[in-house]
Amino acid sequence: MAKTARQAALQAACGTTMWGVGGVLSNVIFNTSTASPAWLVSMRLTGLASL
Amino acid sequence: MIIYSLVTHRPLVRVWQQRPSAIRLLFFGVVGVALAQFTYLLAIFHGNAAIATIMLSLVPAMITVVTCIRARTAPNLIDTLAIILALFGVFLLVTNGHLTQLHVAPIAIFWGLLAAITGAAYTMLPRPLLRREPPLAIVGWGLIIGALLMNSIAPVWHIPKGLTPWTWAAVFFIVFGATFLAYILYVSSLKVLRPAIASMIGNLEPLTATILSILFLSLGFHTLQLVGIVLVLSAVFMMSRTPKKKR
Known part of the structure; x- marks a missing residue:
């Protein structure tokens, strides 16, 4: 059970860290290209909806 | 969604058959999905990722305030302290303690606050629908509505200039x-972990x-701004420890 809780904590940590990394990568994309927030949202939602 | 419907024999279009449910679902897709994502990325675009994500930490405080207003009850002591702490933290973050000076672009603060409001809508709007319909159907329809709306504003096939293979890899990772x-990963961990x-x-x-x-990104924070970040994160932790029945 302890191992399961540790695994779940690790999963949650990976998930939330990836959210944070995603935010910073969005920042990098805006700084280095002409991509707009609207286009990136379109990509994000279209990609997810197609799943 | 189609595979899920075929396997579970659960109707995916039932939610559209009743007018109030259909309106709420439409509202969820537009505000809770599309606008929540859009305002968050606008906060990053006009400010930076750190400011945007910290402003998003106001979502639990927003949900508590809206829940209390709707129930016409005052928040309990811990929630009240957490809300004050979160607001004071954001105040320190954006002003660095100076009442007359902003250390963050006002437009970034505006979009950050709107991202927190729409983030709260993402949590609150689908609740009545989730009592009757499978979560996958609600989230799936919300994504489809959001994707259609955003593609009408900025179609995915209008590729921006300056995208290198590395930035494409970043886009792929974001999606x-x-x-x-x-x-x-986060949702599956909730089966085992306590909410706190x-x-x-x-x-x-x-x-x-x-x-x-x-x-x-060579971003720098002043000491009081860092104190503000710690206060906001502490407030989120305090609210997560509040007994559920009082929320």
């Missing part, structure tokens, strides 16, 4: 890693964004 996989622990771990999002922004 499938930082959204899809991250969500699956999960919420505390959830603080890693603004922390990661802040640390990476300092390291890779």
Whole structure:
């Protein structure tokens, strides 16, 4: 059970860290290209909806 | 969604058959999905990732305030203290303690606050629908509505200039890693973890964004701004420890 809780904590940590990394990568994309927030949202939602 | 419907024999279009449910679902797709994402990325665009994610930490405080207003009850002591702490933290973050001076672009603060409001809508709007319909149907329809709306504003086939293979890799990671996989990892952990622990771990999002922004985007924070960040994260932790029945 302890191992399961540790695994779940690790999963949650990976998930939330990836959210944070995603935010910073969005920042990098805006700084280095002409991509707009609207286009990136379109990509994000279209990609997810197609799943 | 189609595979899920075929396997479980659960109707995916039933939610559209009743007018109030259909209106709420439409509202969820537009405000809770599309606008929540759009305002968050606008906050990053006009400010930075650290500011945007910290402003998003106001979502639990927003949900508590709206819940109390709707129930016509005052928040309990811990929630009240947490809300005050979160607001004071954001105040320190955007002003660095100076009443007459902003250290963050006002437009970034505006979009950050709107991202927190629409983030709260993402949690609150689908609740009545989830009592009757499978979560996959609600989230799936919300994504489809959001994707259609955003594609009418900025179609995915209008490729921006300046995208290198590395930035394409970043886009791919944002869509499938930082959204899809991250969500699956976090939600699956909730089956085992107590909400308080999960919420505390959830603080890693603004922390990661802040640390990476300092390291890779050369972002600097003053001492009082860092104190503000700690106060906001502490407020989130305090609210996650509040007994559920009082929320």
